[in-house]
Amino acid sequence: MNRNRSRSEQKSLVEGHTFSVPSITGNPFTPELVSAVHSLPSLQASLGEITDSLRTIRNLTEEISDIKKDLWEEDGFDHRIKLIAQQQVDGEDELQQLRQENRSLREDVNMLKCIVINLERTVIKNQNEIIDLKSRSMKQNILIHNLPEEDGENLFVKIPELIKTHFKVDTSFANIHRNGPKIQGKPRTITGRLNKFTDKDLILQAQRENKNQRTEQAEEIDQNSSLQHNSTFFITPQTPIELSENRKKLLELNSKYWKANVKTRIVGEKLVFPNGSIHRDKVQKPKAEQILGMDQAEREAL
Numbered sequence: 001m002n003r004n005r006s007r008s009e010q011k012s013l014v015e016g017h018t019f020s021v022p023s024i025t026g027n028p029f030t031p032e033l034v035s036a037v038h039s040l041p042s043l044q045a046s047l048g049e050i051t052d053s054l055r056t057i058r059n060l061t062e063e064i065s066d067i068k069k070d071l072w073e074e075d076g077f078d079h080r081i082k083l084i085a086q087q088q089v090d091g092e093d094e095l096q097q098l099r100q101e102n103r104s105l106r107e108d109v110n111m112l113k114c115i116v117i118n119l120e121r122t123v124i125k126n127q128n129e130i131i132d133l134k135s136r137s138m139k140q141n142i143l144i145h146n147l148p149e150e151d152g153e154n155l156f157v158k159i160p161e162l163i164k165t166h167f168k169v170d171t172s173f174a175n176i177h178r179n180g181p182k183i184q185g186k187p188r189t190i191t192g193r194l195n196k197f198t199d200k201d202l203i204l205q206a207q208r209e210n211k212n213q214r215t216e217q218a219e220e221i222d223q224n225s226s227l228q229h230n231s232t233f234f235i236t237p238q239t240p241i242e243l244s245e246n247r248k249k250l251l252e253l254n255s256k257y258w259k260a261n262v263k264t265r266i267v268g269e270k271l272v273f274p275n276g277s278i279h280r281d282k283v284q285k286p287k288a289e290q291i292l293g294m295d296q297a298e299r300e301a302l
Contacts, residue, residue, distance in 0.1 A: 131242050138237075139197060142203065143189055144189065146187060156176060160173070163235075167210070171202075200237065247269070262274070
C-alpha cells in the first residue's frame with residue numbers, strides 16, 4: 001500500500017509541475033527511474049520553450065499569410081505593380097504620341113512662320129507699289145493752300161491768272177477743284193492737275209525765288225487789289241499721305257539738327273548727315289521674322 005501511495009503521490013506531483021524525490025523507505029527505485037524523475041524539470045522547461053517557439057511560428061505563419069494576401073490578392077502589391085507597369089507602358093505610348101504631335105506642330109508653326117513672313121513681305125511690296133502708283137498719278141498735281149473762297153468762282157480761270165501774276169508762268173489745268181466739304185471761316189485746299197508736267201517745276205521754282213526775294217514791287221502792291229487779297233496763298237506738290245508724313249518728319253529732324261549746328265540735308269525720302277550716313281530711327285519697327293524668332297538660316301530658307 002505504501003508503494004501504491006508513493007506512486008500516486010509521485011503522479012500528482014508530476015501533474016502539479018512540482019517535483020521532489022520522495023524518501024525511499026521501502027523498496028528503492030531503480031537508477032533509471034530516479035534519473036528520469038530528476039530530468040522532469042528540464043523537460044518542462046524545454047516543453048515551455050517549444051510551446052513559445054510554436055506560438056512564434058504560428059504568429060510568423062499568420063504574418064506570412066497576411067503578406068501573401070498583400071502580395072497576391074486582387075488589390076495587393078502584385079496587382080498594383082502590374083498596374084504601375086501598365087501605366088508606364090501607356091505613359092510611354094502617350095509620350096511617343098505627344099512627341100509625334102509636337103513634331104507635327106513644329107512643322108505647322110514653321111509653315112505659319114513662312115506664311116506670315118511672306119505675307120509681310122508681300123504687304124510691304126504692295127504698299128510700296130501703291131505709294132509709287134499714287135505718286136505717279138499725282139505727278140502733275142499741285143495743291144493750292146490758303147486761297148480764300150469766292151461765290152461762283154471759276155478755278156479754271158482764276159488759278160491760272162494768279163499763277164501768271166505771281167510766278168510769271170503760263171499754265172492750264174486738266175482738272176481743278178476744292179477738296180472736301182465747305183468749312184466756315186477756313187478756305188478749302190485746291191487740287192489741280194496741270195496739263196503739262198513741266199509747268200509744275202516752273203511754278204515751284206518761281207515760288208522759291210519769290211520767297212527768297214523781297215522786292216519793293218511786291219511790297220507796293222495796291223491794297224485794294226484782289227491779288228493782294230490772295231497774296232498769302234502758297235503751292236505745294238501733291239504727294240501720297242505716307243510720303244507727306246515722312247517728309248514732315250524729315251523736315252522736323254532737319255530743323256532740329258541745324259539748330260544743333262549739324263548740317264544735315266534731305267535727299268529724296270532720307271535725311272543725310274555731313275559724313276554721308278543716313279538717319280535711322282533709334283527704335284526700329286520689328287519685322288515679322290524678328291518677332292517670330294527666326295535665325296538667318298531659316299530666313300534664307302524661305
